[in-house]
Amino acid sequence: MRLTGSITALATPFTASAELDLDAWRTLLAKQLEGGTQAVVVAGSTGEAAALFDAEYDTLLRSAVEFVAGRIPVLAGTGLSNTAKTIELNRRVAALGADAALVVAPPYVRPTQAGLLAHYRAIADDGALPVVLYNVPGRTGCDLLPATVAELAAHPRIVGIKEAVSDPQRMHELLALKSDAFAVLSGDDPTACRAMLAGADGIVSVGSNAMPAAFRRLADLARAGKRGDAEAWDARLRPAYDFLGVEPNPIPVKALLAAQGIGHGLRLPLQTLSPAHADAARQASALAAELEHLSRANLAA
Template identity: 85%
Template sequence: MRLSGSITALATPFTASGEIDLDAWHRLLALQLQGGTQAVVVAGSTGEAAALFDAEYDLLLRSAVEFVAGRIPVLAGTGLSNTAKTIELTRHVAALGADAALVVTPPYVRPTQAGLLAHYRAIADDDALPIVLYNVPGRTGGDLLPETVGALAGHRRIVGIKEAVADPQRMSDLLAFKSDDFAVLSGDDPTACRAILAGADGIISVGSNVLPAAFRRLADLARGGRRGEAEGWDARLRPVYDFLALEPNPIPVKALLAAQGIGHGLRLPLQPLSAIHHEAARQSAALVVELEHLCRDTLAA
C-alpha cells in the first residue's frame, strides 16, 4: 500500500438524539469521493473513537467499506493503550474489510521509546494489516521520536507515519526515512503545505471533512512542486485552519458539518461549539462553500 495526497480523518455524525446518523455518514463519504479525497480514516481521534461503542465502531467501518467499494483505501483507527488489545482490534478491522490500520501511540501510559518500538513491532509482526504509525503527543502524552520511527520504517507491514508535531525539524528528520514502501504524512492542517513542499507524501486532515476538494487541490499543487500556487491556496485556507483551532478537535469541524446538514453534535464530555464562536463558525461555513465551489468549478473547466 502507498498512501499519498489528501486523506480525511472522518468525523462521526450523530443524530439529534445522539445515535449514529448512518444517512449523514453516507453523505459525508459521498462528499469525500466527489471531492477527490484519496483515502479515509474511520474512528480516529476526529471520529470520537473513544466515545463509540463496539457495535457502533463496527457499523461505521463496515458501512464505509461497503460504500467506498474499493475506490479509495479505508483505514481504521486501532491504537489502544494495551498492545494485545491493539492487535486484537487490528485483526477485527481486517475481518471487517479495512485496508490498513492507523495506530496511534498508546494513550496515557507513556511508554519509553523501547516500549514503543516493541509495541509497533508486535502489531506489525502479527501481519493482520498494513500499519500506519500515528504520533500526536498533545493527545497521547507520548512522543514517537524520529530515531524510533527509523527503526520501524523498514518493517514490511509498517507503511507510513502520520506526524502531528508541527515543528519543521521533526518533518525534516522523518523525511530521511521516506521510501517507496514508507510514506510520511502530515497530521497538522496548518503546516501541511509546508511539509508536502518539503517532501511529505500528503496529509491526513481534519479540515478536509468539509473541504475535500480544497485539500485535494492543496495536496496536488504542493506535491507537484508548484510552490507559489500551493502557498497562495494555503493562504486562502488559513481562516479555516484558525477556526478549527478555536476549540479542541472535533468540536469546530462538527459545527461546520452541522452547517452542511451532516450530523447534530458530539458526545460528552465534548460540548458543542461555544456561543462566543458562533459568528466565526458562520463566516467559516460561508468560506467553505465558496472555496469548494471554486475548486469544483476549476475541476469542471
C-alpha cells in the same frame, strides 16, 4: 498500498439524540468521493473513537468499506493503551475489510521509546493489516521520536507515519526516511502545505471533512512543487485553520458539518461549539462554501 495526497480523518455524525446517523455518514462519504479525497480514516480521534461502542465502530467501518467499494483506501483508527488489545482490534478491523490500520501511539501510559518499538513491532508482526504509525503527543502523552520511527520503517508491514508535530525540523528528519515502502504524511492542517512542499506524501486532514475538494487542490499543488500557487491557496485556507483550532477537535469541524446538514453534534464530555464562536463559525462556513465551489470547478476542468 501507498498512501498519498489528501486523506480525510472522518468525523462521526450523530443524530440530535446522539445516536449514529448513518444517513449523514453516507452523505459525508459521498462528499469525500466527489471532492477527490484519496483515502479516509474511520474512527480516529476526529471520529470520536473513544465515544463509540464496539458495535457502532464496526457498523461505521463496515458501512464505509461497502460504500467506498474499493475506490479509495479505508483506514481504521486503532491504537489502544495495551498492545494485545490493539492486536485484537486490528484483527477485527481486518475482518471488516479495512485496508490498513492507523495506529496511534499508546495513550495515557507513556511508554519509553523501547516500549514503543516493542509495541509497534508486535502489532506489525501479527500481520493483520499494514500499519500506519500515528504520532500526536498532545493527545497521547508520549512522543514517537524520529530515531524510533527509523527503526520501525524497516518493518515490511509498517507502511507510513502520520505526524502531527508541527515542528519543521521533525518533518525534515522524517522525510529522510521516506521511500516507496514508507509514506510520510502530515497530520497538522496548518503546516501541511509546508510539509508537502518539503516532500511529504500527503495530509491526513480534519478540515477536509467540510472542504474535501479544497484540500485535494492544496495537496495537488504542493505535491507538484507549485510553491507559489500552493502557498497562495494555503493562505486562503488560513482562516479555516484558525477556526478549526478555537476549541478542541472535532468540535469546530463538526460545527461546519452541521451547517452543511451533516450531523447534529457530539457525545459527552465533548459539547457543541460555544456560542462565543458563532460568528466565526458562520464566517468559516461561508469560506468553506466558497473554496469548495472554486475547487470543484478546478477538479472538473
